[in-house]
Amino acid sequence: MSERVRVLILGAGFGGLELSSRLASEVPDEVEITLIDQSDSFVFGFSKLDVMFGRRNLDDVRHYYRDIAKPNVTFRQESVVSIDPEHKRVITNAGTYEGDVLVIALGADLAPEATPGLGDIGHEFYSPAGAARVKELLPTFAGGKVVIAVLGGFFKCPPAPYETCFMLHDYLTSRGLREASSIHLVTPMPKPIPISDETSNAIIGLLDERSIQHSHASWVSHLDPATSSAHLKDGRQLPFDLFLGVPVHRAPQVVVDSGLTVDGWIPVDPKTLATSYEGVYAVGDITSAPVPRAGVIAEGEADTVADVLIHQLKGGPPPAPFAGEVICYVEMGDSTIGRVNVNFLSGPAPTAVFTPPSLEGAEEKRQFAATRRERWFG
DSSP states (O other): OOSOEEEEEEOOSHHHHHHHHHHHHHSTTTEEEEEEESSSEEOOTTHHHHHHTTSSOHHHHOEEGGGOOOTTEEEEEOOEEEEETTTTEEEESSOEEEOSEEEEOOOOEEEGGGSTTHHHHOEEOSSHHHHHHHHHHGGGOOSOEEEEEEOSSSOBOTTHHHHHHHHHHHHHHHTTOSTTOEEEEEOSSSSSSTTOHHHHHHHHHHHHHTTOEEEOSOOEEEEETTTTEEEETTSOEEEOSEEEEEOEEEOOHHHHHTTOOBTTBBOOOTTTOBOSSTTEEEOGGGBOOSSOBOHHHHHHHHHHHHHHHHHHHHOSSOOOOOOOEEEEEEEOSTTOEEEEEEESSSSSSOEEEEEEEEHHHHHHHHHHHHHHHHHHHO
8 A cells, every 4th residue: 555544543542642653653654544532631640639639630640642752643622423333534623534444442421420428428539620629628638537439330440449558658657647536448349459369468467557447339329418428239328528439430422322332342353452353442431341440451452452563564473362461550558559460362261460568669669660651742
């Protein structure tokens, strides 16, 4: 093919950034990449907790898309209003785009309105703006009952609610408020890391050591502003002075309207991330692939799509299927980081190997972020 292949990527998170970087560096003469995102900048998911607990300012953790320095990647800060997967045509608030390859990497939207009362007396901390609002609130918190709750069955970064518990424990301890406070985690997850009893037991052990209550396999139905309490589906009521919620996640409406979703998410071939439409792929939180929602998962899926597209352009041995093999870093208090090496798809059953928390793990996590900043924006 003499003309460059037009690759249209919707969403510039872990998946969109990794895919555009791989293609731009490995087949620069064969592709013309358009990367579209409604935001002007990228924020690592784990940076939101750094913001919330005052380690960083929100402006300090933004990585601006205008800094992407790749001649064959054009970034457009625009909102997607229509997707036609059959013709690989996308309409935004600023124009119309057509591609030879279309990749949906728009992630999942947060839906705080799906939990009655959350907007009245609770606080979501899963968006950068939400984390920044909680940062302003915490210094005025004088102690009391804290409930941290996961409000939907599918959510980004399964370890994050536990990290929030450990970091809040350290924060309240540093302010001399821990003895005057309780922390209660509520989650529909049956255990912290369902595929690994070793990792789950380690996390639960740390919760218990810090006197952090936890209700697994439990769902919050609504918050009652009259009594400042969380009502659980099992009939319990948890009064609180501070409620921090992980909102229900949903596919963006524009993706649902495109006809790509089944039961709320985009089904894909887990080996290639191809959708049912020729030349259309989906990666990250928007898919129903049998793996957790997490940035490192989206990055791995994007690498697989890159392998598939590069093979189509250059030939050679067929690419390996997506392995679902990633490293996940977990904040575990006292500035230490644990590591979980997980493999979801390569073997007869998912596996996970846990490395206990350490300061060395924290340095590993810093290097993880630094390499991606360089690769995606440098």
